[in-house]
Every structure is written in structure tokens, then in C-alpha cells.
Amino acid sequence: MASALEELQKDLEEVLLEKSTRKRVRDALTTEKSKTETEIKNKMQQKSQKKQVDNEKPAAVVAPITTGYxxxxxxxxxxxxxxxxxxxxxxxxxxxxxxxxxxxxxxxxxxxxxxxxxxxxxxxxxxxxxxxxxxxxxxxxxxxxxxxxxxxxxxxxxxxxxxxTQVEKECKEKEKPSYDTEADPSEGLMNVLKKIYEDGDDDMKRTINKAWVESREKQAKGDPEF
Incomplete structure (x- = not known):
């Protein structure tokens, strides 16, 4: 089936093929020709505008992927x-x-x-x-x-x-026991034992507690420590 634009073009061709020597007929044909040309021009403009609008439509927006937290x-x-x-x-x-x-x-x-x-x-x-x-x-x-x-x-x-890291180094160095030569040796030993006790498991703590009790008992009896 021919489109509306094609039909108008055929109508125009028939108008152009008409031959008339009478003024009234010629004027009527001229008027009809002008109307047909205007209609064709309007159709062409509408088609062009529609094509331009279609081309200007933005591409489909793709939603960004949700990446969560x-x-x-x-x-x-x-x-x-x-x-x-x-x-x-x-x-x-x-x-x-x-x-x-x-x-x-x-x-x-x-x-x-x-x-x-x-x-x-x-x-x-x-x-x-x-x-x-x-x-x-x-x-x-x-x-x-x-x-x-x-x-x-x-x-x-x-x-x-x-x-x-430097932070790790500093933390480790702080954990090392101090060996100050001017400090009381027994105090240094106590600090080492305290550190071992705090870091040790239950068996280690029981062993240290037992050794401490035995040491105190020997001191009470006057026996030399070992």
C-alpha cells in the first residue's frame, strides 16, 4: 500500500500532466498544484523532524552496579x-x-x-x-x-x-624486657617473670606460682634460694 506522501506525489504528477487552455481551469489546476506542493513540503518536514528527534534521543541509561558496603x-x-x-x-x-x-x-x-x-x-x-x-x-x-x-x-x-611497618617495629621493641645495668637485677628478673606469666598458658602460670610458693617457703625456713 502506497504511503500518504507517495499518493500526494502521484496527485501532483497528474496535475502537471493536465493540459488546459482555459483560464478558469488553468487557475484551478495551479491552485491545486500549490496546495499539493505545500502538503508534500509539510510531510517532508514532519518526517525530517521526527528523524532528528529520534537521533537526538539519549542512549539508554545503564544503572551503575551496586557494590555494597x-x-x-x-x-x-x-x-x-x-x-x-x-x-x-x-x-x-x-x-x-x-x-x-x-x-x-x-x-x-x-x-x-x-x-x-x-x-x-x-x-x-x-x-x-x-x-x-x-x-x-x-x-x-x-x-x-x-x-x-x-x-x-x-x-x-x-x-x-x-x-x-615502622609501627610494628616500635610495638615489638616496647614489648622487649629492659636490661638496664644500673637497675636492681632482681627487679629486672621480676619483670621478665611477670611478662612470661602474663603471656603464658594455664600450665605455665601454675608452674610459676608453684616455684614462687616454694621459693617463699625456703626463705621462711632460712634455706638459701637456688
């Missing part, structure tokens, strides 16, 4: 080689997320890891105050089965790190 990563392991400090983070299914979802940013003495949209949540880990400086350009990360491996390139190669 963010949790902090607290469990990890680390070791080192002559060139790298290696941090291992276990995240079940991390190898199945898009590569761009695993982001690590390195700085001279820190790094931060962000894993987006893993099982409906984000996973974040920030490590500041690394024990020694690292090379930002030489550091990288690898994604393995259920694991993210962070490779911090040592600026000073072949230098061993005793701790991962």
Missing part, C-alpha cells in the same frame, strides 16, 4: 626476597572479578588496595609507614586464585626487613 582487610601474610616485599591477601573469588576492579596505589612508604564489587561488597586495605622506602614504579600486584599478591619493590635491594 566496604570492609577492611585485616588478615594477610608477608615475606620477602632480595628485591621485593610480598604481601599475600586471601579473598575468595577475587580471580573472577574484572581486572580493573582490583586497584592498588603505591607511594614511597605506603600502599592501598581496593577490590570493588567482590561478592556484593568492597574490600579495602591501607598500609602506611612501611619499614623502608619502596620504588613506586617497580611495585605491582598480581591476582591469583582467591589471592591478591602485592609486590613492593625495595629501593635498597638485599636489605632485610625485620618488620613490615
Amino acid at each position: 566496604t570492609v577492611k582487610i585485616s588478615n594477610y601474610g608477608w615475606d620477602q626476597s632480595n628485591k621485593f616485599v610480598k604481601i599475600y591477601i586471601t579473598l575468595t573469588g577475587v580471580h573472577q572479578v574484572p581486572n580493573e576492579n582490583v586497584q592498588v596505589h603505591f607511594m614511597d612508604r605506603s600502599f592501598d588496595l581496593l577490590v570493588n564489587n567482590l561478592n556484593g561488597k568492597n574490600n579495602s586495605m591501607i598500609v602506611n609507614n612501611l619499614l623502608k622506602p619502596i620504588s613506586v614504579e617497580g611495585s605491582s600486584r598480581k591476582v591469583k586464585t582467591d589471592t591478591v599478591l602485592i609486590l613492593c619493590k625495595k629501593k635498597a635491594e638485599n636489605v632485610r626487613w625485620d618488620y613490615l
Whole structure:
């Protein structure tokens, strides 16, 4: 079936083919021709405007993927080689997320890891105050089965790190017993025993308590301590 525009065009062709020598007929044909041309022009404009509007319609908006809440990563392991400090983070299914979802940013003495949209949540880990400086350009990360491996390139190669961070080092050093040569030796020994007692299990505490009681009993009897 011909469209309305095609029908109008055919009508116009018939008007043009008409031949008349009488003024009234010629005027009527001219008027009809003008009306038909105007109608065709209007149809063409409507069609053009509709096409332009269709082209200007915005693309369908894709709703962003909901990534849920963010949790902090607290469990990890680390070791080192002559060139790298290696941090291992276990995240079940991390190898199945898009590569761009695993982001690590390195700085001279820190790094931060962000894993987006893993099982409906984000996973974040920030490590500041690394024990020694690292090379930002030489550091990288690898994604393995259920694991993210962070490779911090040592600026000073072949230098061993005793701790991962400066904070960890300071905490460990505070826990070490003091060996002040000017202090009372018995006080130092008591501090060591107290530390052992606090950190020990039930068997260790019973042993220390027993030794303490026996020592006090010997002192009461006048026997020398051993």
C-alpha cells in the first residue's frame, strides 16, 4: 500500500500532466498544484523532524552496579626476597572479578588496595609507614586464585626487613624486657617473670606460682634460694 506522501506525489504528477487552455481551469489546476506542493513540503518536514528527534534521543541509561558496603582487610601474610616485599591477601573469588576492579596505589612508604564489587561488597586495605622506602614504579600486584599478591619493590635491594611497618617495629621493641645495668637485677628478673606469666598458658602460670610458693617457703625456713 502506497504511503500518504507517495499518493500526494502521484496527485501532483497528474496535475502537471493536465493540459488546459482555459483560464478558469488553468487557475484551478495551479491552485491545486500549490496546495499539493505545500502538503508534500509539510510531510517532508514532519518526517525530517521526527528523524532528528529520534537521533537526538539519549542512549539508554545503564544503572551503575551496586557494590555494597566496604570492609577492611585485616588478615594477610608477608615475606620477602632480595628485591621485593610480598604481601599475600586471601579473598575468595577475587580471580573472577574484572581486572580493573582490583586497584592498588603505591607511594614511597605506603600502599592501598581496593577490590570493588567482590561478592556484593568492597574490600579495602591501607598500609602506611612501611619499614623502608619502596620504588613506586617497580611495585605491582598480581591476582591469583582467591589471592591478591602485592609486590613492593625495595629501593635498597638485599636489605632485610625485620618488620613490615615502622609501627610494628616500635610495638615489638616496647614489648622487649629492659636490661638496664644500673637497675636492681632482681627487679629486672621480676619483670621478665611477670611478662612470661602474663603471656603464658594455664600450665605455665601454675608452674610459676608453684616455684614462687616454694621459693617463699625456703626463705621462711632460712634455706638459701637456688
